[in-house]
Amino acid sequence: MRFASVRVITDDVARLVTFYEQATGLQARWATEQFAEFVTPSCTLAIGSVQTMALFSPGAAVPEANRTAILEFLVDDVDREHDRLTGLAPEIVQPPTTMPWGNRSLLFRDPDGNLVNFFTPVTEQARARLDH
Numbered sequence: 001m002r003f004a005s006v007r008v009i010t011d012d013v014a015r016l017v018t019f020y021e022q023a024t025g026l027q028a029r030w031a032t033e034q035f036a037e038f039v040t041p042s043c044t045l046a047i048g049s050v051q052t053m054a055l056f057s058p059g060a061a062v063p064e065a066n067r068t069a070i071l072e073f074l075v076d077d078v079d080r081e082h083d084r085l086t087g088l089a090p091e092i093v094q095p096p097t098t099m100p101w102g103n104r105s106l107l108f109r110d111p112d113g114n115l116v117n118f119f120t121p122v123t124e125q126a127r128a129r130l131d132h
Contacts, residue, residue, distance in 0.1 A: 102126030
């Protein structure tokens with residue numbers, strides 16, 4: 001089995017795609033007006049319209065209601081990203097902080113309120129976990 005993607009359901013695909021293009025520097029790959037993807041070597045972030053849920057199970061996913069998942073991106077320099085994201089991210093939840101497990105993390109919300117973590121391993125143990 002291979003973990004392939006995370007999909008965020010939204011009422012405004014264009015707004016969320018624009019935010020993630022600006023926040024990550026990645027270019028979205030659009031399949032339709034209701035679906036776009038950010039493809040990376042490790043995982044894909046998909047952004048889908050609430051309208052696409054009718055193809056699965058209507059009401060199974062509710063936009064702007066996530067309070068449990070965190071989308072995490074490995075970055076080179078969390079502090080530099082903090083400076084760049086100030087003013088872009090609707091809310092900085094936690095400024096750059098070195099966590100007990102050795103990552104320096106920046107936690108913020110996207111326009112739909114989803115939590116996003118930009119992190120950089122700063123200890124040998126944290127860097128070693130990425131080399132699995």
